[in-house]
Amino acid sequence: MKEEVNLVYIYDGSLEGFLCCVYSSYAYKQMPSRIATTRGQSQLFEDTEWIKTDFSHAGKVYDSIGLKVGPEAQDYVREAFLTCMPDKEMLIFRFIRMAYRHGRKILGCLTDEPMCTINKGILHLKREAHLLMGLIRFHVYDKVMVACITPKNQVLPLIANHFADRYPGEVFMIYDKTHHMALVHNHEGCVLTAMEAFDLPPVDDSEKVYQLLWQRFHETIAIEERRNPGCQMNMMPKRYWKNLTEFQ
Amino acid sequence: MDIYEKLTILSDAAKYDVACTSSGVNRSGRPGMTGNATAAGICHSFAADGRCISLLKVLMSNACVYDCKYCVNRVSRDTPRTSFAPRELADLTMAFYRRNYIEGLFLSSGVLRDPDYTMEHMLEAITLLREEYRFNGYIHVKTIPGAGEELVRRMGFVVDRMSVNIELPTESGLALLAPQKSASAIMRPMAQISQGVTQNRSELALYRHAPKFAPAGQSTQMIVGATPESDYQILRLSQGLYRTYQLKRVFFSAYTPIVEDNHLPSVRSAPPLLREHRLYQADWLMRFYGFKAEELVSPDRPNMNLAIDPKCHWAVNHMEEFPVEVLTAPYGVLLRVPGIGVKSAQRIIETRAHTRLTFEGLKKIGVVLKRARYFITCAGRTDEYVIMEPDAVLQGLLSLREIEKRTKIDSRQIQIGELGLPEPKITKIDTDDFRFLTEGYPQAALPAPVPRGASYERRSEFGIYI
Numbered sequence: 001m002k003e004e005v006n007l008v009y010i011y012d013g014s015l016e017g018f019l020c021c022v023y024s025s026y027a028y029k030q031m032p033s034r035i036a037t038t039r040g041q042s043q044l045f046e047d048t049e050w051i052k053t054d055f056s057h058a059g060k061v062y063d064s065i066g067l068k069v070g071p072e073a074q075d076y077v078r079e080a081f082l083t084c085m086p087d088k089e090m091l092i093f094r095f096i097r098m099a100y101r102h103g104r105k106i107l108g109c110l111t112d113e114p115m116c117t118i119n120k121g122i123l124h125l126k127r128e129a130h131l132l133m134g135l136i137r138f139h140v141y142d143k144v145m146v147a148c149i150t151p152k153n154q155v156l157p158l159i160a161n162h163f164a165d166r167y168p169g170e171v172f173m174i175y176d177k178t179h180h181m182a183l184v185h186n187h188e189g190c191v192l193t194a195m196e197a198f199d200l201p202p203v204d205d206s207e208k209v210y211q212l213l214w215q216r217f218h219e220t221i222a223i224e225e226r227r228n229p230g231c232q233m234n235m236m237p238k239r240y241w242k243n244l245t246e247f248q
Numbered sequence: 249m250d251i252y253e254k255l256t257i258l259s260d261a262a263k264y265d266v267a268c269t270s271s272g273v274n275r276s277g278r279p280g281m282t283g284n285a286t287a288a289g290i291c292h293s294f295a296a297d298g299r300c301i302s303l304l305k306v307l308m309s310n311a312c313v314y315d316c317k318y319c320v321n322r323v324s325r326d327t328p329r330t331s332f333a334p335r336e337l338a339d340l341t342m343a344f345y346r347r348n349y350i351e352g353l354f355l356s357s358g359v360l361r362d363p364d365y366t367m368e369h370m371l372e373a374i375t376l377l378r379e380e381y382r383f384n385g386y387i388h389v390k391t392i393p394g395a396g397e398e399l400v401r402r403m404g405f406v407v408d409r410m411s412v413n414i415e416l417p418t419e420s421g422l423a424l425l426a427p428q429k430s431a432s433a434i435m436r437p438m439a440q441i442s443q444g445v446t447q448n449r450s451e452l453a454l455y456r457h458a459p460k461f462a463p464a465g466q467s468t469q470m471i472v473g474a475t476p477e478s479d480y481q482i483l484r485l486s487q488g489l490y491r492t493y494q495l496k497r498v499f500f501s502a503y504t505p506i507v508e509d510n511h512l513p514s515v516r517s518a519p520p521l522l523r524e525h526r527l528y529q530a531d532w533l534m535r536f537y538g539f540k541a542e543e544l545v546s547p548d549r550p551n552m553n554l555a556i557d558p559k560c561h562w563a564v565n566h567m568e569e570f571p572v573e574v575l576t577a578p579y580g581v582l583l584r585v586p587g588i589g590v591k592s593a594q595r596i597i598e599t600r601a602h603t604r605l606t607f608e609g610l611k612k613i614g615v616v617l618k619r620a621r622y623f624i625t626c627a628g629r630t631d632e633y634v635i636m637e638p639d640a641v642l643q644g645l646l647s648l649r650e651i652e653k654r655t656k657i658d659s660r661q662i663q664i665g666e667l668g669l670p671e672p673k674i675t676k677i678d679t680d681d682f683r684f685l686t687e688g689y690p691q692a693a694l695p696a697p698v699p700r701g702a703s704y705e706r707r708s709e710f711g712i713y714i
């Protein structure tokens with residue numbers, strides 16, 4: 001397979017779209033130097049090729065990973081795709097190529113590149129997801145609860161089950177502003193959908209009361225003699241604060 | 249009094265209780281109910297003192313009739329008093345839980361009239377939450393010392409975790425500072441809960457649907473630094489509690505001086521945070537690393553060294569056990585190497601089965617080579633430039649930067665005299681070797697220039713604070 005120095009694959013940003021890039025690369029014996037989404041900027045002097053998303057092609061690639069290595073590798077690819085690693089597409093692409101070549105043996109060399117970088121990315125994703133399980137704040141509008149988050153990784157698929165399990169009887173939505181995705185839950189179950197924009201509407205008085213109570217609790221529970229803002233910020237980075245009721 | 253004021257008073261009065269984790273039980277949600285619980289626990293926020301907020305931590309009432317000297321709620325203190333009505337508390341818990349502010353409730357109380365009366369009051373609120381509001385989240389209740397057996401039993405079936413505070417590590421300490429509480433009033437419910445949990449386990453084995461008794465177990469808390477007990481007494485006691493009552497956790501709370509009393513440290517003294525930190529480290533070593541209290545402290549060296557963490561301290565004083573060969577050493581031995589934790593020890597065992605480990609590889613696995621290099625060999629070789637002489641090791645471990653980082657935790661804590669030297673076993677080290685520790689001290693001790701914090705480093709490998 002020859003490398004084409006300035007060939008860039010452009011896809012729609014979905015996992016299926018990405019898998020189609022892998023498909024094209026094998027079908028046309030091309031080796032792209034970059035795989036980017038339509039949201040990314042294209043550079044001068046690059047040959048771009050738009051890869052159309054075709055579910056059957058994506059399915060073939062996905063199944064072949066399962067056959068060659070096993071379901072662990074499929075999970076690995078899916079999780080890696082949710083991360084915010086720079087150039088994650090090329091990292092995963094390199095992993096898939098190695099997986100085809102080595103088969104199950106690949107699972108024994110997870111400390112080699114590119115797996116080492118991907119592992120870190122996945123760890124980062126999982127930590128962010130775990131952190132957000134605690135840091136999501138719902139605003140109650142009568143019978144509906146809404147929360148907004150701005151995570152670096154696409155955490156919604158990882159936290160969906162937790163919240164569906166926790167609030168089985170509630171209608172709620174968690175909106176991911178960074179990735180323009182929404183997790184909507186009602187009595188029938190959970191769906192993940194794309195949503196271009198959403199802002200929290202103003203809350204009514206009864207909701208305001210609970211927000212004030214929570215802010216007051218948050219202030220009072222700290223022990224003045226042990227003040228330690230550095231530690232507070234380590235545990236809960238500043239970039240999350242803008243969505244937290246207690247810091248409004 | 250409105251709910252706003254009540255919450256202020258009753259959370260302010262509860263803030264000195266340290267146990268805030270929501271861990272120990274996995275329970276998935278149920279249709280028609282609200283809530284679930286995750287064994288690992290979830291932190292929902294962090295307060296300005298850097299402590300995790302996971303549960304709504306409040307007192308049922310601060311109108312206490314006892315007079316414990318160290319406590320803000322003691323009867324002889326002039327302060328506004330109030331109590332939650334059971335329904336008020338249940339409403340508040342549900343409202344906070346729905347908005348995902350909290351994992352559940354942590355309820356404690358001052359002694360309202362007498363222990364039984366107080367427990368009944370608390371039980372009413374919790375029964376309301378569980379039965380009427382169908383609350384399925386986490387509940388931790390602090391048992392009132394002296395409460396009747398039947399009440400403790402009933403409470404055990406509606407909550408996840410129960411705890412009884414030991415408060416002070418010796419009976420004489422209790423007699424001095426908490427005259428109305430006796431060691432037996434504290435130990436009796438502790439023993440009862442422990443039996444309840446064990447008995448329940450066998451019932452559950454027989455009938456899968458038997459009601460669960462305190463499924464997240466019990467914990468306790470000790471105040472550190474209010475009375476002159478040594479680390480040796482404290483750690484021996486915790487070890488005994490883990491063994492005898494199968495406690496899940498022993499929490500330590502650095503005494504924050506709030507009242508002037510000639511039996512207590514003056515109000516101007518700072519809480520001994522670094523000592524508390526070391527006690528937690530030692531506790532961790534006892535629970536997960538197979539250390540015994542007697543290995544960390546002894547009657548003739550009853551307090552831990554504040555300048556160096558207990559694991560490094562132990563290792564430096566037992567150089568005869570090192571170096572450890574990472575390619576062959578069993579798990580228990582790997583665990584004792586500074587810089588190797590539970591996770592990295594497990595990974596070493598997994599990886600060495602099919603790959604040849606190198607120092608570079610160890611680093612990738614998560615071993616902190618900066619420390620571990622002094623104590624290990626890899627395929628018979630030491631890392632480059634490592635000299636395995638005890639004093640060189642200590643110098644390496646206590647590099648100046650390290651000390652600065654440590655003093656940042658809370659520089660006010662280290663008194664020059666307290667820095668402590670390693671046991672005389674290492675003959676070559678004398679006080680002069682430690683001058684660099686004390687010399688750097690005065691600047692670091694000034695409160696302004698270095699921000700405190702970063703005490704529990706949790707930097708992710710990705711270079712982003714998590």
Ligand code: SF4
Nearest residue numbers: 312314316319322358
């Ligand atoms: S019984 Fe509890 S609340 Fe009352 S004074 Fe003693 S420690 Fe404080």
